[in-house]
Amino acid sequence: MNAEMIRFGLKITDFDWYWEYGLSLDDVIEKLLGLGVRFVSAYNKYLPGADSAVPTAVPAGGAVFNDRAFRDKLRKAGIAYFGYLNFGFHEDGIKKCHNYAVDQAGKRLEKIDWYIGACPSSDEFVRSRLSVLEEAMRHLDMDGVHLGFMRFPGFWELALPGTFEPDVWPEYCFCGRCLAAFSEKTGIALPRGNTAEKAAFLRGPARKEWTGFKCAVIRNVIDRLRSCIRHCNKDALVMLNTVPFNAARYGSGGKDFFGQDITLFSDVVDVFEVMGYHQILAQPAGWLTETSNYFKSLTDRPVICTVQGAALYTKGMHAGKGRLENIGPAEFEAALAAVSRSRADGAAVFTLSDVFRREYGEHDVSFGNAIRKHFAAP
Numbered sequence: 398m399n400a401e402m403i404r405f406g407l408k409i410t411d412f413d414w415y416w417e418y419g420l421s422l423d424d425v426i427e428k429l430l431g432l433g434v435r436f437v438s439a440y441n442k443y444l445p446g447a448d449s450a451v452p453t454a455v456p457a458g459g460a461v462f463n464d465r466a467f468r469d470k471l472r473k474a475g476i477a478y479f480g481y482l483n484f485g486f487h488e489d490g491i492k493k494c495h496n497y498a499v500d501q502a503g504k505r506l507e508k509i510d511w512y513i514g515a516c517p518s519s520d521e522f523v524r525s526r527l528s529v530l531e532e533a534m535r536h537l538d539m540d541g542v543h544l545g546f547m548r549f550p551g552f553w554e555l556a557l558p559g560t561f562e563p564d565v566w567p568e569y570c571f572c573g574r575c576l577a578a579f580s581e582k583t584g585i586a587l588p589r590g591n592t593a594e595k596a597a598f599l600r601g602p603a604r605k606e607w608t609g610f611k612c613a614v615i616r617n618v619i620d621r622l623r624s625c626i627r628h629c630n631k632d633a634l635v636m637l638n639t640v641p642f643n644a645a646r647y648g649s650g651g652k653d654f655f656g657q658d659i660t661l662f663s664d665v666v667d668v669f670e671v672m673g674y675h676q677i678l679a680q681p682a683g684w685l686t687e688t689s690n691y692f693k694s695l696t697d698r699p700v701i702c703t704v705q706g707a708a709l710y711t712k713g714m715h716a717g718k719g720r721l722e723n724i725g726p727a728e729f730e731a732a733l734a735a736v737s738r739s740r741a742d743g744a745a746v747f748t749l750s751d752v753f754r755r756e757y758g759e760h761d762v763s764f765g766n767a768i769r770k771h772f773a774a775p
């Protein structure tokens with residue numbers, strides 16, 4: 398892989414900007430080149446987004462965005478195209494495959510705000526995601542796939558400072574299938590009793606083996622998806638959405654709760670994309686430096702860090718929790734600067750719409766200037 402390819406990217410979660418500002422695809426490509434964009438991670442009609450903290454709008458009148466034309470123009474411009482696959486965040490798939498995740502008390506994970514996560518050990522569910530991915534690769538000949546929600550469930554965005562308590566934080570998954578697979582893989586028999594009693598054993602004396610099992614489950618799914626991706630395009634890259642839990646602030650939470658072992662995954666992931674959403678976690682912008690460096694210390698693979706283009710989780714159940722209410726030009730630049738002075742190999746901004754809204758909606762070029770200042774192409 399060419400290191401320049403991942404130096405700077407944008408996540409495209411919606412196409413509202415396309416309809417709203419009347420830009421042609423050529424206008425957009427020119428803008429991206431001017432910002433030094435080397436890759437985009439995008440939803441498309443084969444890999445559709447679902448409303449998360451960022452809702453997506455569909456234009457009236459039945460107009461459609463031409464994913465293939467956009468992809469081809471990006472290729473011509475030398476910008477890599479990663480399709481964004483929501484792996485575990487897929488409500489319809491969960492309903493169909495009935496792979497509801499179960500916590501340490503034996504309670505099924507219900508939707509919280511916009512979030513629901515799948516139990517990843519269902520073969521039927523994994524196969525259904527594989528077929529979606531294959532279809533997308535076939536139609537769009539993507540340069541890579543950005544794997545999102547590739548983990549055991551958990552609403553990590555709620556882990557505000559001082560609130561991440563491993564003893565009470567909901568852990569997944571203790572469904573019958575996961576418990577049986579654990580015993581089969583490790584040869585460790587579970588105690589008799591209800592789910593809570595078995596979970597207490599796994600989270601206590603068997604913690605190491607249980608965490609190891611969870612990380613192996615996720616690695617195995619990534620490996621299967623990667624084989625499919627490589628079968629379609631032998632050079633395609635796998636980028637992983639990485640929960641930004643650095644050890645200094647969240648202990649072993651990234652592995653224990655989400656089953657993400659960066660070192661273990663290093664032979665099946667080409668690029669780790671750290672979700673450096675500092676405002677969501679109510680951390681200072683400078684935290685992005687230590688977090689990027691932490692993930693770099695775990696792997697020889699490239700690591701990039703994403704920064705937010707807008708404040709999120711400030712309304713409804715998330716209001717009044719101490720998060721910054723706004724990400725203005727100074728905060729945005731501070732975040733980019735923090736990544737730039739870390740050992741990360743690149744950065745991305747979540748989302749392209751936030752950058753375009755500044756420029757075309759508010760006639761404010763400060764975000765674009767900050768990007769060029771810290772991540773301009775050489």
Ligand SMILES: [Zn+2]
Nearest residue numbers: 516570572575
């Ligand atoms: Zn399960």
